[in-house]
Amino acid sequence: MTYSLRITDIPVSERPRERLMAIGAKNLATAELIAILLATGQGKGKLSAVGLGQYILQQLSQDERDPMAVLRDISPQELMRIHGVGPAKATTMLAAIELGKRAFQSRPTEGTIIDSPMAAAAAFSHELMWQTQERFAVLLLDVKNHLLGIKLISVGTATETLACPREILQAVLRHGATRFIVGHSHPTGSVEPSEKDIYLTKQLLQGALLIETPLVDHLILGNGNHRSLHHTTSLWKEYPQDI
Template identity: 75%
Template sequence: MTYSLRIADIPVTERPRERLLTHGPKILATAELIAILLGTGQGHGKLSAVGLGQYILQQLSKHQRDPLAVLRDVSAAELMQIPGVGPAKATTVLAAIELGKRAFQSRPGERTLIDSPAAAAAALSQDLMWQNQERFAVLLLDVKNRLLGTQVITIGTATETLAPPREIFREVIRQGATRVIVAHNHPSGNVEPSQEDIELTRQLLMGGQFLSIPVLDHLILGDGNHQSLREITTLWEDCPQGD
């Protein structure tokens, strides 16, 4: 595809909107998705909308940055510094980014059945997924694993948070929950557990045994991903929770 062409000069079957309607959005390149938001092109070289989308990604990837990570938190002023992007295009892109965040972070309603790590991560994503500080939260459940609510227990620095087991179980008991899933985020986006994460999980499982409050899982969230410690460790075999 020649990115200096107008969209009208591109064969119909190759135009972003038509490709999306025919094949769905997942098949489109990131530049094509941006092009649909931009509507028109221009800028240096009279780029097409797709060419301008590609150029925006190139500008955002300066200094070896991930352009999508930059785009997630970009400001209108930063976008409008790019030739060809004015207030209308910048606000359209920002509105789409914010809408995507809200759709991704929307949590299920109360009494929703939490029956998988993915369901638990969805319920906790608003509190944990995109935060730039470590947070420790709990997912409060009833005896049938239905959602009662969520609660952030502690907020730490960009690299460390403290979550004493006593505070965690105090909140669980105060809220009248009978089961719990604990979770925290890694602002770096790396969802692999540290040795400290493993040790804290062990302490919580022992506390769950003593209090007869099963700890069903410990999730790590970050940058759109999640990891279940129950799935990747033998801790639940060492400390059965009776669930």
């Protein structure tokens, strides 16, 4: 559906700003979020702000590209090539994108409670989320899931990283953690686990049982996405941890 109405012609309850206030930003469509940043559309008789948001996403998705992936690294000049986007709209959008990146990449403080995949992804994000190389890291936790620290284990290529189970478990023991979460990045943005990812997770689960230090989860992160292997595989049923 393309919006050609002005925002003022849309019922108040359906306007992006009002919908954000009522149901929260996470429940809005991407075009609606862009519309709030744009504030105005293309002018009288043309696309509304929401319509312009949809149009921008369509232009960015040419050649089957992910428009959000394109937006993350787009330049002002590239954005202004889209009809209806001038310097003011382009700089507003890019400022919001950069703020989002910085918020996601903020370093967690020691003592932060890591009690969900979302909290773990936020803790890992600075080391893993937006990297162009695969990286492997460990969140070191105490018995109450308070963060003791983050240990970067290895840095690989754009498509592969090497993580040795022995080195990972040694880091856990060396830092006195009583439980831990591992994570690695997929620079492509796909968070589907590979056969190697599954095999490594099995090794770590078995090793965690031997050292009596539970592996809480294994996360895959990339380009704003994350996936919990604990929540999406049966591995923790095969190798139960005392969590």
